[in-house]
Amino acid sequence: MSERVLVKGTEAIGEAAIRAGCRLFFGYPITPQNELPEYMSKRMPEVGGTFLQTESEVATINMVYGAACTGTRVMTSTSSPGFSLMQEGISYMACAQLPAVLVNVVRGGPGLGDIQPSQGDYWQATKGGGHGDYKLIVLAPSTVQEAVDLTYLAFDLADEYRNPVLIIADGVIGQMMEPVTFPEFRDLNTLPKHDSWALTGAKGREKHIVVSFDIDPYVLEKMNLELVEKYKKIEAKEKRWEEYKLDDAEVVITAFGTVARIAKSVVEQARKEGIKVGLFRPITLWPFPYERLEEISKGKKLIFDVEMNMGQMLEDVKLAVKDHAPIEYYGRLGGVVPTPDEILQALKSKLGR
Numbered sequence: 001m002s003e004r005v006l007v008k009g010t011e012a013i014g015e016a017a018i019r020a021g022c023r024l025f026f027g028y029p030i031t032p033q034n035e036l037p038e039y040m041s042k043r044m045p046e047v048g049g050t051f052l053q054t055e056s057e058v059a060t061i062n063m064v065y066g067a068a069c070t071g072t073r074v075m076t077s078t079s080s081p082g083f084s085l086m087q088e089g090i091s092y093m094a095c096a097q098l099p100a101v102l103v104n105v106v107r108g109g110p111g112l113g114d115i116q117p118s119q120g121d122y123w124q125a126t127k128g129g130g131h132g133d134y135k136l137i138v139l140a141p142s143t144v145q146e147a148v149d150l151t152y153l154a155f156d157l158a159d160e161y162r163n164p165v166l167i168i169a170d171g172v173i174g175q176m177m178e179p180v181t182f183p184e185f186r187d188l189n190t191l192p193k194h195d196s197w198a199l200t201g202a203k204g205r206e207k208h209i210v211v212s213f214d215i216d217p218y219v220l221e222k223m224n225l226e227l228v229e230k231y232k233k234i235e236a237k238e239k240r241w242e243e244y245k246l247d248d249a250e251v252v253i254t255a256f257g258t259v260a261r262i263a264k265s266v267v268e269q270a271r272k273e274g275i276k277v278g279l280f281r282p283i284t285l286w287p288f289p290y291e292r293l294e295e296i297s298k299g300k301k302l303i304f305d306v307e308m309n310m311g312q313m314l315e316d317v318k319l320a321v322k323d324h325a326p327i328e329y330y331g332r333l334g335g336v337v338p339t340p341d342e343i344l345q346a347l348k349s350k351l352g353r
Helices: 009-019 037-045 057-068 078-085 087-096 122-127 144-161 173-174 217-236 257-272 290-297 314-319 340-350
Strands: 004-006 024-027 051-053 074-078 100-106 137-139 164-168 177-181 241-244 251-254 277-282 284-286 303-309 327-333
Touching: 004 009, 009 037, 009 074, 009 100, 009 144, 009 164, 009 173, 009 177, 024 037, 037 051, 037 074, 051 327, 057 074, 057 078, 057 087, 057 100, 057 303, 074 078, 074 173, 078 087, 078 100, 087 164, 087 217, 087 340, 100 144, 122 164, 122 284, 137 144, 144 177, 144 217, 164 173, 164 284, 173 177, 173 257, 241 257, 251 257, 251 290, 251 340, 257 277, 257 303, 257 340, 277 290, 277 340, 290 314, 303 314, 327 340
Parallel strands: 024 051, 024 074, 074 100, 100 164, 137 164, 251 277, 251 303, 303 327
Antiparallel strands: 004 177, 137 284, 241 277
């Protein structure tokens, strides 16, 4: 059995990226994710990779863009205001169909906000924070072990679909320490080849051109339609979720990330009081598992959405549930983390108890 080690969430993500074959990291400091670039600054030289602290988040994402053009596994991390500054470059990368892994350790907002954990970047992550018609694959871990596993997976998804993949966590998952088991190091010689499009020098072959621009609207429309078809494939194959004690549940809590792990305690407490509650946790925030949540919602007394924001995932929950069950919401804002007792009392109030 592989050794289990106690490690902080941000550092665990960094180590998982290295083991997945990431050898290029660009980043700029912002709390609460600073330990991740700090960790990469030490580890990258040890594995023959490159770490570079940039002058800004705008510079960061454009360096990621350039590195991704070579087909090399590349990564950056930031927190909410920094992620906002990256949106133009992310839109460019999505249109140019470039693989890269992005990490957003979400903090309170809007604006500069604070450094406390939040889930206020859900809309930005899933609806497209930049311009144009594009999508990111968005993965939301709820434990440090899952952050490791999803980071490892993210590089494979980015390569398979030639698309940026976002790991969206928050300050709780980024700062907590939990025991994890790391995957083995990928053999770099076995990583996917990108000879058909990557910019690796054109000697002996026709040149490759990687762009997110065309002055001819019909050509640009064709590029967009290619993206649409790719997104349909991702929606068909890559939806992920967790179901917890739903077999006999009459009430379903919907939550993701940190709030979902808190909600598991709520489920246990509620059941001790005779309330049959279960949890549905989307792991992929995009593509969102609409069909499965719709099926689960049929015949339920209540769907209870809980988030650390003003109800951003609630929109997707409503699209999934339709009119199969009543929906209520409870949330905390500005970096406040709800307690199990708060959530349980809010749930009981909605149920008239």
